[in-house]
Amino acid sequence: MVGRAAVAGLMCLLFGAHALALPTAEDAGLVTxxxxxxxxxxxxxxxxxGRNYQPQDLPASKLTHVLYGFANVNSTGGVYLSDEYADLQKHYPTDSWNDVGNNVYGCIKQLFLLKKANRNLKTMLSIGGWTYSPNxxxxxxxxxxxQQFVDSAITLLKDLGLDGLDIDYEYPASAQEAADFVTLLKQLRQGLDAYSSRVGLPAGSFLISVASPAGPTNYEVMDMAGMDASLDFWNLMAYDYAGSFSNLTGHDANWAASGSNPGSTPFNSQQALxxxxxxxxxxAKTNLGxxxxxxxxxxxxxxxxxxSGVGQGSWEAGIYDWKALPLAGATNTDDDDLLASWTYDSSKQELISWDSMHTMQAKANKAVSTGLGGLMWWETSADRTGGDSAISAQVAILSAAGGMEQRNNVLSYPESQYDNLKACFPSS
Structure with a gap:
């Protein structure tokens, strides 16, 4: 028997702006x-x-999941949105100023519209991140x-029309904190499955992922097996291996360690994996960052x-968007053994560690050959568009190697506080 959320999802597809001709029960968000x-x-x-990168700019047809960041955590464990204007209030050109009721706009509405148009796209709220993790x-x-964390996070999920929660806790620093994290994830899984049952969806309809470290000091603290029981997938933060905080210039995201120049590879992804x-x-549950x-x-x-220093950067000192590289006057070098690239400008004595398109494609092939579950990108606004997109080039390799994961998103949120989202944005 199809649950009431499934029926509502079918109605969304039948009468929404992106209606499908012959909706089925699967289109209602049932797990596939x-x-x-x-x-x-x-x-x-x-x-x-400042970046002027909007949800509509996402390569939505290429992605299986969008992690929307970041939500914060208060002193009692309550999860809350960090920028309600961007998240809930910003009006886009197609938004009306005359809607009746309690309605949501901003990025949340735009992400939901992308879900309607791309049924394999799931949206997840990322909680924490480097800035908010101390909380x-x-x-x-x-x-x-x-319990407050779980209750408030699930309230946001059902209010905002999300498919899951991504917990970016950087980082549990003791065995006790690692154990508490395992308990949190278990409670979160139980809470999401209880909500699924309440709205007529199968257990597992809503996802949990974590952003996880690639440095031994941090990952050796975690109870990985305990965490894994509650998770749908892991996003390995396989980057920031070297930077302004380092003693020597080094690779930012190399796959392997260097035998000839060990100072350049203080960390490597292979060791972490x-x-x-x-x-x-x-x-298969791990995505390479x-x-x-x-x-x-x-x-x-x-x-x-x-x-002696770092460069100007695109938005902050020492960090350049991928689409800005290589800088004029710099020469690129690819290392196929390390799966790493760098540019060097001898006139400026400036070195930039990055992943060139060549290395991007090599990493996608490595993810396939080593049986990884996929790739994760931090973060989408820095990519090029069109045929020069790094995301598109890597997805093409993943897709050619057996296809992309197929799992319909959820479109029915009968308990949302927002009238237009609960109605599946019928006028959009």
């Missing part, structure tokens, strides 16, 4: 699975400002704090050498 790769892109709410430690250490696998995380940026070093003679 097929073997295939994931393509997971972070969309950050601050991109709508996790205290509330997650208490039963009341964990081997550890995850040995501690209960299947490669890909940086859509490069880290710069100035006053240096080359890779693995000393440096």
């Amino acid at each position: 699975r097929a073997a295939g790769k994931r393509a997971v892109g972070y969309f950050v709410n601050w991109a709508v400002y 996790f430690h205290a509330p997650l250490g208490t039963a009341a704090g964990r 081997d550890y995850y696998k040995a501690h209960g995380v299947s490669p 890909i940086p859509l940026y490069g880290r710069s070093f100035t006053g240096t003679t080359g890779m693995g050498q000393t440096f």
Whole structure:
């Protein structure tokens, strides 16, 4: 028997702007699975400002998941949106100013419209991130704090029409914090499945992922097997291996370690993935993180050498958007053994570690050959568009190797506080 959420989802498809001719029960958001790769892109709410990157700019037909960041956590464990203007209020040209009722706009509405047009696209709220993660430690250490986190996160999911939650906790720093994190994820899974049942959807309809570290100091603390029982997939942050915080110039996101220039590879993705696998995380549940940026070093003679500063960057010192690279006057080098690239401008003595298109494609092939579940990109506003898109080029390789994961999103949210979302945006 099809649940009431399924019926509502069918009505959304029948009468929405992107109606399908012959909707089925699967179109209502019931769980459907097929073997295939994931393509997971972070969309950050601050991109709508100076970067002028809007949800409509996402390569939605290429992605299987969008992680929308970031939500914050208060002192009692409550999860809340960090920018209500960008998230809920910003009006786009197609939005009316005369709607009746309690309605949602902003990025949340635009992401839902992308879901209607691309049924394989799931949207997930990312909670935490580097800036907000310190707020996790205290509330997650208490039963009341964990319950408040779970209750408030699920309220946001059902209000905002999301398909899941991405927990970006950087990082549990002790065995006790690691255990508390396992408990939180278990409670979150139970809470999401209870909500699924309440609205007539199968258990597992809503997803949980984590952004996870690639550095031993952080990942060796985690109870990976305990976490994995509650997770749909892991997003390995396989980047930030070197930067302004380093003693020497180094690779930002290399796959392997260098035998000839070890100072250039203080970390590597292969070591991290081997550890995850040995501690209960299947490669098929792991997405390799890909940086859509490069880290710069100035006053240096080359890779693995000393440096005196960092470059100007696109939006912050030392970090250039992928679409801005290589800089004029710089020469690129690809290392096929390390799966790493860098540019160097001898006149400026500036080195930038990044992933060239060549290395991007090599990493996609490596993800396929090692059985990884897919790729994750941080973050989408830094990509080029059209035929020069790194995301599109890598997705083409994943797709050719057996296709992309097929799992319909959810379109029915009968408990949302927002009238237009609950009605599936019938006028959009």
